[in-house]
Amino acid sequence: MRLRIFDIILKDILAEASRTGEYEPVHTKKLEEKLEILNKHSIATIGKRFFFKLETENNIKTIVPCGRFSGHLQQSFFVNSFPYEKLIENETISKNAKNLVEKFKFMIQLIRTEKSKRTSVLADVAKSFVKDFRQSGLRTGCTPYMHLIGNHLAEQDENENLTAYDMQGVEKSNDLLSRLYFSSSNRAKTPLRTMMQSLYRRL
Known part of the structure; x- marks a missing residue:
């Protein structure tokens, strides 16, 4: 789940x-400048992978990521020096994005603390995180993962060990099936x- 939240x-x-x-051509020039900033930050924090x-x-240029962005890389990438203000021109949205990342990193740290001390705090932080996400200006909708955090994370933590809800196997299966589907010439x-x-055939 952590991977998907950082991805979002x-x-x-x-x-x-x-x-x-x-x-x-000013638009493209600005995008190229932002691209250079991002790649420099990426090399400095997680290397060239x-x-x-x-x-x-459709004649619309966007900045997109390339490569695998695993959990430990994500936290190394989103360090305090991440150039939010150089990438996002709207100052309010830039600050909101930084606050969102920091709050999610705090939530990860909170989950690692003793269970008896975190449950009530986790519920408040999780709801606050989703509220901030929806009001950040980045997007107005709520993804299924965000819904899970805001409405069910603390409940699941209270009733069960959170590792019981590990989605790694599901995500891996989805990744495998996606690759099989899109590499097939007869998929339609x-x-x-x-x-x-x-x-x-792999058996």
């Missing part, structure tokens, strides 16, 4: 960073059969 926040930050309010590039779709006809045949 990064995606929203990049979407906001891709808005410059300028016309070409993860980087950013410009992508054009019988996708399930194609994926099952591919898995069977």
Whole structure:
């Protein structure tokens, strides 16, 4: 779940960073400057295994991430020196994005504390995090993962060990099936059969 939350926040930050309010060629120049800032920060914090590039779709240029962004890399990437203000031109949204990341990092630390001391605090922090997320200006909707944190995280923590809700296996299976589906030339006809045949051949 931690991976997905950081993914969502990064995606929203990049979407906001891709808005410059300028016309070409100034728009592209600004995006290239932001791209350079991001890649320098990425190299300084997590190396060259993860980087950013410009992508054009329907004549709209956006900054997109490339590479695997695992859990320990995410926390190393979102350090205090992350250049929010250089990427997001709206000062309020920039501050909100930074606050959102810091609050989520605090929540991760809170979950690592003794269970008996964190449950009541966790509920307040989780609800506050989702409220801040929706009011941040990055997006107005609420993703399923955000809903889970705001409404069910503390409840699950109280009734069960949070490791019992580990989604790693589900995410890995989803990743595998996605790769099988999109690499299949017959996916439009019988996708399930194609994926099952591919898995069977691996046995």
